[in-house]
Amino acid sequence: NVGITSLILSIKLDEVFLNLFLNLFFLFPHGLSEALSWKKSISKQHSCQKITNLVFFYLQGWVRSVRSQKEVLFLHINDGSSLESLQVVADPSLEKRDLTFGSAVEVQGKLVKSPHRMQNMELQAETIRVVGPCDIWSFPLKMKERHPLEYVRQFPHLRCRNNTLGALLRIRSEATAATHSFFQNNGYVHIHTPIITSNDCEGAGELFQIAVSWAKDSAEETHFFNVPAFLTVSGQLHLEVMAGAFTHVFTFGPTFRAENSQSRRHLAEFYMVEAELSFTESLQDIMQVMEDLFKTVTSTVLSKCPRDVELFHKYIAPAQKVIISYSEAVEILKQAPQTFTFKPEWGCDLQTEHEKYLVKHCGEVPVFVINYPYDLKPFYMRDNEDGPQHTVAAVDLLVPGVGELCGGSLREERLPFLESRLQRLGLTDAYQWYLDLRKFGSVPHGGFGMGFERYLQYILGVDNIKDVIPFPRFSHSCLL
Amino acid sequence: NVGITSLILSIKLDEVFLNLFLNLFFLFPHGLSEALSWKKSISKQHSCQKITNLVFFYLQGWVRSVRSQKEVLFLHINDGSSLESLQVVADPSLEKRDLTFGSAVEVQGKLVKSPHRMQNMELQAETIRVVGPCDIWSFPLKMKERHPLEYVRQFPHLRCRNNTLGALLRIRSEATAATHSFFQNNGYVHIHTPIITSNDCEGAGELFQIAVSWAKDSAEETHFFNVPAFLTVSGQLHLEVMAGAFTHVFTFGPTFRAENSQSRRHLAEFYMVEAELSFTESLQDIMQVMEDLFKTVTSTVLSKCPRDVELFHKYIAPAQKVIISYSEAVEILKQAPQTFTFKPEWGCDLQTEHEKYLVKHCGEVPVFVINYPYDLKPFYMRDNEDGPQHTVAAVDLLVPGVGELCGGSLREERLPFLESRLQRLGLTDAYQWYLDLRKFGSVPHGGFGMGFERYLQYILGVDNIKDVIPFPRFSHSCLL
Numbered sequence: 001n002v003g004i005t006s007l008i009l010s011i012k013l014d015e016v017f018l019n020l021f022l023n024l025f026f027l028f029p030h031g032l033s034e035a036l037s038w039k040k041s042i043s044k045q046h047s048c049q050k051i052t053n054l055v056f057f058y059l060q061g062w063v064r065s066v067r068s069q070k071e072v073l074f075l076h077i078n079d080g081s082s083l084e085s086l087q088v089v090a091d092p093s094l095e096k097r098d099l100t101f102g103s104a105v106e107v108q109g110k111l112v113k114s115p116h117r118m119q120n121m122e123l124q125a126e127t128i129r130v131v132g133p134c135d136i137w138s139f140p141l142k143m144k145e146r147h148p149l150e151y152v153r154q155f156p157h158l159r160c161r162n163n164t165l166g167a168l169l170r171i172r173s174e175a176t177a178a179t180h181s182f183f184q185n186n187g188y189v190h191i192h193t194p195i196i197t198s199n200d201c202e203g204a205g206e207l208f209q210i211a212v213s214w215a216k217d218s219a220e221e222t223h224f225f226n227v228p229a230f231l232t233v234s235g236q237l238h239l240e241v242m243a244g245a246f247t248h249v250f251t252f253g254p255t256f257r258a259e260n261s262q263s264r265r266h267l268a269e270f271y272m273v274e275a276e277l278s279f280t281e282s283l284q285d286i287m288q289v290m291e292d293l294f295k296t297v298t299s300t301v302l303s304k305c306p307r308d309v310e311l312f313h314k315y316i317a318p319a320q321k322v323i324i325s326y327s328e329a330v331e332i333l334k335q336a337p338q339t340f341t342f343k344p345e346w347g348c349d350l351q352t353e354h355e356k357y358l359v360k361h362c363g364e365v366p367v368f369v370i371n372y373p374y375d376l377k378p379f380y381m382r383d384n385e386d387g388p389q390h391t392v393a394a395v396d397l398l399v400p401g402v403g404e405l406c407g408g409s410l411r412e413e414r415l416p417f418l419e420s421r422l423q424r425l426g427l428t429d430a431y432q433w434y435l436d437l438r439k440f441g442s443v444p445h446g447g448f449g450m451g452f453e454r455y456l457q458y459i460l461g462v463d464n465i466k467d468v469i470p471f472p473r474f475s476h477s478c479l480l
Numbered sequence: 481n482v483g484i485t486s487l488i489l490s491i492k493l494d495e496v497f498l499n500l501f502l503n504l505f506f507l508f509p510h511g512l513s514e515a516l517s518w519k520k521s522i523s524k525q526h527s528c529q530k531i532t533n534l535v536f537f538y539l540q541g542w543v544r545s546v547r548s549q550k551e552v553l554f555l556h557i558n559d560g561s562s563l564e565s566l567q568v569v570a571d572p573s574l575e576k577r578d579l580t581f582g583s584a585v586e587v588q589g590k591l592v593k594s595p596h597r598m599q600n601m602e603l604q605a606e607t608i609r610v611v612g613p614c615d616i617w618s619f620p621l622k623m624k625e626r627h628p629l630e631y632v633r634q635f636p637h638l639r640c641r642n643n644t645l646g647a648l649l650r651i652r653s654e655a656t657a658a659t660h661s662f663f664q665n666n667g668y669v670h671i672h673t674p675i676i677t678s679n680d681c682e683g684a685g686e687l688f689q690i691a692v693s694w695a696k697d698s699a700e701e702t703h704f705f706n707v708p709a710f711l712t713v714s715g716q717l718h719l720e721v722m723a724g725a726f727t728h729v730f731t732f733g734p735t736f737r738a739e740n741s742q743s744r745r746h747l748a749e750f751y752m753v754e755a756e757l758s759f760t761e762s763l764q765d766i767m768q769v770m771e772d773l774f775k776t777v778t779s780t781v782l783s784k785c786p787r788d789v790e791l792f793h794k795y796i797a798p799a800q801k802v803i804i805s806y807s808e809a810v811e812i813l814k815q816a817p818q819t820f821t822f823k824p825e826w827g828c829d830l831q832t833e834h835e836k837y838l839v840k841h842c843g844e845v846p847v848f849v850i851n852y853p854y855d856l857k858p859f860y861m862r863d864n865e866d867g868p869q870h871t872v873a874a875v876d877l878l879v880p881g882v883g884e885l886c887g888g889s890l891r892e893e894r895l896p897f898l899e900s901r902l903q904r905l906g907l908t909d910a911y912q913w914y915l916d917l918r919k920f921g922s923v924p925h926g927g928f929g930m931g932f933e934r935y936l937q938y939i940l941g942v943d944n945i946k947d948v949i950p951f952p953r954f955s956h957s958c959l960l
């Protein structure tokens with residue numbers, strides 16, 4: 001290892017040379033990206049210990065703090081790979097005017113065991129190069145200041161430089177990977193369900209319509225696809241197509257609602273994880289997948305970014321869960337000592353206030369509510385053929401603080417039931433293709449969707465949904 | 481194992497009971513989904529060998545063929561988990577009128593070593609239950625018929641039942657998972673770049689605009705977001721935002737073009753893999769990641785679905801690659817013995833015919849073309865400051881049969897260069913936020929995008945892009 005040091009020191013230390021050298025010397029099969037990710041991992045404590053014998057080190061990142069003392073210059077450099085920054089110790093002679101908070105730097109030096117208890121390693125700088133200065137007077141983030149989330153939300157192009165958003169984005173990235181892995185490990189086929197669709201899954205009105213930007217009137221607007229086209233509100237029906245050929249399918253993509261809402265719970269563009277399971281005849285199976293998905297993804301996130309999750313401090317593993325029927329839920333609400341804005345009544349939708357009460361009533365644990373009124377739910381949910389309180393095999397998962405996290409159902413696989421229901425709704429022509437699926441080897445099946453942003457809000461205790469998505473879109477706001 | 485058999489046989493053999501039993505007995509930590517995926521894997525030959533000692537078996541899937549002989553009834557059942565179907569051998573007394581091609585069935589029986597050379601295992605049925613009959617007279621797919629892709633494309637809700645599309649969707653799913661893994665393993669942070677955007681990355685005109693479906697005039701249409709909003713054509717600029725806080729970021733999502741094209745190479749909605757790398761100063765780094773991504777994903781697909789890929793038969797690992805500059809490319813084209821529809825000229829875009837010739841000229845291998853004319857490329861590409869033939873550090877990867885597979889560049893990280901270029905284009909106000917990124921710790925960086933459908937076309941040799949996406953959208957067509 002002395003060899004490495006002297007070899008590096010003997011070559012011209014410009015970054016191209018050094019990158020080349022690292023590539024050649026360590027023979028990273030994935031080239032520079034791997035070398036970089038290896039170098040990056042230095043700022044993670046557990047990796048530091050492994051390479052204490054590598055004396056010479058090369059760090060790239062952004063300055064999080066500068067503290068100049070008489071004898072020594074302290075810097076903290078962060079490269080986005082972890083919440084922690086690496087402390088750099090340098091001779092005051094290396095200080096430059098543009099070496100400020102927020103600037104991008106490349107530091108070369110020796111990685112040594114830190115004498116401080118709070119950190120494992122520190123870098124004794126030999127050269128510091130400012131590759132991108134930062135105009136600190138106009139930079140909206142200030143050194144060592146704890147900016148409120150509402151403040152940084154005004155700067156969608158810079159807020160990822162904030163600790164909280166950085167941690168959130170790392171967690172979101174890990175949760176995304178874990179979601180893909182969960183379904184892949186369980187034999188699901190991933191389907192890219194379409195974003196632009198001529199169908200309207202929920203029968204709801206709050207749709208974004210697609211137009212070509214040069215259209216002059218509505219005739220021209222629908223001209224491109226020959227039919228009116230909308231942004232998807234759910235991939236479910238398209239997943240059901242695929243559930244006719246694969247027994248387990250899932251999708252994980254953007255969905256859209258043109259809801260004119262400024263609430264902290266709604267976005268115009270958000271991500272949904274949706275799954276369909278063929279040959280499934282009980283809601284229990286659907287609930288089991290919801291629970292497994294939640295537990296697997298969450299435990300992965302906890303193990304991969306413990307420090308990032310710690311920053312939010314809110315996650316407590318739910319010790320248990322409760323399953324109640326919609327009818328039981330209404331009874332609980334009717335017997336509640338409090339009065340609700342919306343009077344609980346069998347046949348009416350559960351409001352946010354009701355969901356909150358139910359979760360509280362059950363002891364602030366996740367609550368599955370099953371078997372909703374037939375007339376309340378969309379045409380594709382499976383008729384329970386019960387009565388006089390006619391219900392369908394639907395399930396919602398309510399969680400503390402967030403409300404509805406997942407919604408699912410068994411799907412009506414029986415052609416006559418579906419035909420008569422679509423007929424009554426006047427939708428027979430529009431859903432001829434959906435009826436077709438029941439004519440050619442239909443199977444009992446069911447599925448669910450999970451709001452990915454709500455999932456992140458729940459596990460992290462983030463109050464506003466706008467803070468768990470990289471670029472929030474909502475009514476009156478489409479920044480960048 | 482005799483115990484298992486007798487135990488199963490002694491309980492009522494309805495599927496709920498049996499599922500419950502399998503869950504309890506084998507203690508699948510992920511519950512039914514895992515049990516199902518374990519059961520599913522039976523149709524894969526390599527798994528069959530592992531469980532020959534499990535005598536009793538439960539199969540769910542769709543009938544691919546029925547052949548009734550005097551003494552025996554043969555079925556082939558497919559559950560979508562592999563190209564191969566499992567052969568079921570049954571007593572002719574088990575035949576029913578609705579046990580037809582296309583119907584959905586549940587078969588219980590004994591799994592035994594097959595006497596036939598062509599297959600490993602077969603299922604000796606004891607019960608056969610048709611859970612979903614298939615109206616074969618109106619079912620557009622016919623037994624043992626090789627339907628042309630053009631034919632099945634007419635039935636977007638049923639074509640996944642076709643062998644070729646089924647294989648394609650499994651491959652697409654594996655390639656999707658492998659893409660996520662590749663970037664995650666190399667330290668990239670995944671970012672959900674927005675679908676709805678008020679920016680127009682390429683400066684091109686072919687955009688889809690977003691309107692609310694109840695809008696009466698254009699004022700009301702832009703009302704929702706307060707600004708005109710479009711479907712994204714690229715996540716690059718948003719990735720660049722993130723590249724200011726994380727050294728490696730990627731996105732993998734839908735992008736859109738309102739191109740009125742009926743070509744076999746264009747879709748209105750398609751998927752792009754895009755990456756940005758900070759602290760990168762050479763195109764070589766970008767090309768390396770393109771190459772690594774391609775190789776890693778392809779080798780994963782080859783190892784995970786060898787039989788599915790075999791169906792397409794086209795993939796030949798590219799033995800080598802070639803790197804040429806745009807200027808060299810133009811020289812090659814000028815000296816070509818053939819005449820082109822578009823005369824090759826320095827400063828003009830390379831046309832499809834040119835790309836084809838270059839790939840052929842280089843020996844039908846992948847060709848990187850680097851350093852394109854300054855005036856041909858968007859404002860964000862890095863000025864090479866050369867002359868008199870002024871170029872930018874851009875790179876395209878051309879591949880046989882498909883043409884441009886990847887496009888990337890170093891990004892202009894220097895504020896004065898970017899300011900003067902945006903000023904000349906009259907875009908300074910629109911891209912103030914992008915200029916901001918160069919004021920607060922800018923770093924040399926670059927990135928690229930890869931068309932995911934083109935990638936699939938290339939490795940599989942699929943001619944028409946509509947056959948590598950689950951639900952194709954193009955001008956005059958938005959089925960389902």
